[in-house]
Amino acid sequence: MDGSRLSRFPHLTWTRFVCQVDARHPDFAFSFSGVNHWLSCSFRRGATVRVIRSAREERFECREDTVRYAPSNCRRQLVLRHGESEHLFGVLLIPAGHLQKFSEQEDVRFSEDTRGWIRHADHELARDIACVVGIPPDVQEQTPGAMDEVARRLVLRLAQLSGCVTPDWHNDASVFDRRTLLNLVDYIDDHLRIAPSLADMALLAGMSPSHFAKKFRQSTGLSLGRFINQRRILRSLEILKTDSPLVSIALDLGFSSQSHFTRVFSGLSGLTPARYRKQVRQIVG
Numbered sequence: 001m002d003g004s005r006l007s008r009f010p011h012l013t014w015t016r017f018v019c020q021v022d023a024r025h026p027d028f029a030f031s032f033s034g035v036n037h038w039l040s041c042s043f044r045r046g047a048t049v050r051v052i053r054s055a056r057e058e059r060f061e062c063r064e065d066t067v068r069y070a071p072s073n074c075r076r077q078l079v080l081r082h083g084e085s086e087h088l089f090g091v092l093l094i095p096a097g098h099l100q101k102f103s104e105q106e107d108v109r110f111s112e113d114t115r116g117w118i119r120h121a122d123h124e125l126a127r128d129i130a131c132v133v134g135i136p137p138d139v140q141e142q143t144p145g146a147m148d149e150v151a152r153r154l155v156l157r158l159a160q161l162s163g164c165v166t167p168d169w170h171n172d173a174s175v176f177d178r179r180t181l182l183n184l185v186d187y188i189d190d191h192l193r194i195a196p197s198l199a200d201m202a203l204l205a206g207m208s209p210s211h212f213a214k215k216f217r218q219s220t221g222l223s224l225g226r227f228i229n230q231r232r233i234l235r236s237l238e239i240l241k242t243d244s245p246l247v248s249i250a251l252d253l254g255f256s257s258q259s260h261f262t263r264v265f266s267g268l269s270g271l272t273p274a275r276y277r278k279q280v281r282q283i284v285g
Helices: 097-105 123-133 144-161 178-189 198-205 209-220 224-239 246-252 258-269 273-283
Strands: 015-021 027-032 036-044 047-053 056-062 067-070 077-082 087-095 117-119
Touching: 015 027, 015 123, 015 224, 027 273, 036 123, 067 123, 087 097, 087 123, 123 144, 178 198, 178 209, 178 224, 198 209, 209 224, 224 246, 224 258, 246 258, 246 273, 258 273
Parallel strands: none
Antiparallel strands: 015 087, 027 077, 036 067, 036 087, 047 056, 047 077, 067 117
């Protein structure tokens, strides 16, 4: 995911999930490394958060609409959340390339401060994160076209808060239109177990494989193969809440083996499927 480009439809390559912590399970732990930009936002009530890295600990109170951001250059961190009552928060992983691409173009560097930063009550960013992870403040924003704009607005806001300039979005003429791209994504989602080849997708789109490959990368920021694995991982986040064996999940989603599934999942999220299941399944409503 580190090589992902900024695209007109960035949210199609983001990993996101929602955690609802209740009184029975007041604590939540999540460890991650610098494979993606990491965003977390509290939506309902607050929690005490401890961040541990390099044997040092930071503790703070995380209230509603508090956004924590850790850039992709962060080293491994352990995040521990404890709420006195039920609380809800979302996590969003954005490929490093989505921000790195234009920061390099404009000779702007993100802060080397690996602690990241915390914005209290950043309502604009919190609203967009809520919409992308699936807690919409306005149901109208869940339409495909609106979601594209929400994702773009989120990246722009994040760039602004990070001290970077406005990104140079791809020209609309160089990418698939929204309806065509969503149809292609739906087709991929329906065939994850036996994924369509580049030739299959090109035939579906009515163009040559080389032309399709270029246009697909411009539209999504990823090659077809990496995009398919991304969609497989997104599907697995829901299946991991069940008792299905990991090897069955891997094979049902089209991975060659459980180890292949684990490698791709870990490379994207920074933790193994087993660890994700242990930490999230029992507390997600």
